[in-house]
Amino acid sequence: MNDMRLAERALTTGDIKISASNVDVYYGDTHAIRSVDVGIPAKTVTSFIGPSGCGKSTFLRCINRMNDSIDSARMTGTILLDGEDIYDPKVDPVQLRAKVGMVFQKPNPFPKSIYDNVAYGPRIHGLAGNRADLDVIVEKSLRRAALWDEVKDRLSAPGTGLSGGQQQRLCIARAIATEPEVLLMDEPCSALDPIATAQVEDLIDDLRSRYSVVIVTHSMQQAARVSQKTAFFHLGHLVEFGDTSHIFTNPSDERTESYITGRIG
């Protein structure tokens, strides 16, 4: 862990992008999230850390209502995106997910061409008027995902034929092609080797200038490397939330300290 880097990291926190209050989530009888309150700032990388089963992925999936598709999941409390309640009955989750993109743990490109993978979102949201516009969006997204140079000569090749790291960057390109405001990443590097992980981490750092990025990770080093804010979850509780430098150097809660020093988790 690079403590120098942590210390000199300047925070660009401005407005609160996502604000959750009193969020409880149940899977059937299991109480997975217990009254979580958190304010995630705009144009910042926020990482969720904590031991397995602590509810960090569940909370992440609440932010774009991916849990809606699980029959047994039930959620109470409010989550505001730019001050609007995303669980308001008037909100269509489809419209929400266009604003809040998601990258999953395992790279999951569609079994279609690289081009079609990236172009799918813009197509269904009607972001491109014609083929030329779409070409521009695809190129821009692939460039931003640092994948353009590797795939520009084989855009019609299947996305599933890429290496694991390339697939994950393709999924990131696909997610940012719809110009979301928030990008949720659920352990995006857990299936990648160290080199691909480094590439994706660089990418996440670049993305900060345009999006609010929320990343769930099992690797505390990764959280320290890429995020400005860190939230520590334990047994469904949000134990501590604050500046990454603060959490990793001087945690206020005993449980946080135990976790980052490797005593629990």
Next chain:
Amino acid sequence: MSDTNHGHEPARIRPKTSLLILDERTRKRNQSEARFRFYGLLAVSAGLLALIVLVTSILNSGLSSFRQTFVTLEVSLPADKLDKKGNRDPADLRKVSTFGYAPLIAAAVAEAMVRHGIEIDGLSDKEAGAIVSKEAPAQLRDHVLANPQVLDSSQTFTFLTNGRIDGYYKGRVSAVSAGRDKNVSVAQLVLADALLAAGVLENRFNWSFFTNPDASDQRPEAAGLGVAIIGSAYMMVIVLALALPIGVAASIYLEEFAANNRLTDLIEVNIANLAAVPSIVFGILGLAIFINFAGLPQSAPIVGGLVLTLMTLPTIIIATRAALKAVPPSIRQAALGVGASKMQSVFHHVLPLAAPGILTGTIIGLARALGETAPFLLIGMVAFVREYPAAPPDGFFDPASALPVQVFNWTQRSDPAFVERASGAIIVLLVFLVLMNALAVFLRSRFERRW
């Protein structure tokens, strides 16, 4: 727990043995494995043997139905006998029945015998004429009615020979059996041999087996599969047009949209049960609903098609749901993650990936429906149908036959020539089934994606 034995001596110490000598246990295990392999091989061989016996016996008795003995005759068509009023009025021409045409054929045979110098003792003209099929006068009459200008001329016709003469060249009839058979005489066989030598008789491929309609007990040589093939094809079209969309729509709804509750569980169990319901039960259902209640015509492809649709739906639904289940959830999540609606995620991503499995299931369901016989017995599709059904959609309501029913029908006829016909029909049916299954295998291997 495993710690409790700690400190105690193990009950039995493994003796020191050489790796080069098989111990008793290993030897026994190897023996039982060898036995198991032998049983497996035995089972596979028994299955293969049964298949070989089945196929050879069907081919043996059925292949001959694709060849037939034909006789080519010069027939004179005297107007004074066929058109007594001489005005070529179709209504008057129609009054002369096939009985009026039969003597012309007998005369033509006699004329051919004279031309080729064939004389046979104890063969009457009537007997000589009887070597030609009883179908021939009808064929002659149809030709004259269609072309009245041929009257008062001589025309060359190719007729089928009588089933017994044909059977003589297929080994079914011999001089010995002819002596006991009042339908054929030894003299007729001698005549046939002489005509064959003269080139009047010939044995060649019989296309009309695939195009002719069924024929009566008296003329097996004229019986064909035309109406049965059309009827089966019509029913397959109906089944495909109804069962595929309904089955796929139902599966997509159940698999992707319906809530997981007791009702859907109940529906699922019942669909699985329906797939196991004997087909004759569907026949009763079809009789009660489509014929007695809805008043659809008996023996029509529409009723057969509807019954087969009911029967095929569970198969298609089960196959489609399995294919949809096999699409990994990560694909659905990816689609939802970029803001696709549920419907978009299903139709853009899940369904294309499941398509090979769905098509395979559908084709297998269709193949099963094609070979189904029992339900037809109940909806009157065993009738003797000689008229070709009209072109669709009207033809769906005309009486028709079906391939398996035609097999069933022919096996019940008394004339031994129908055994060959039935086996031939089985070959045709099997060829269709093999083609459909090959298509299913091809689609599966060609389009199936792996993750």
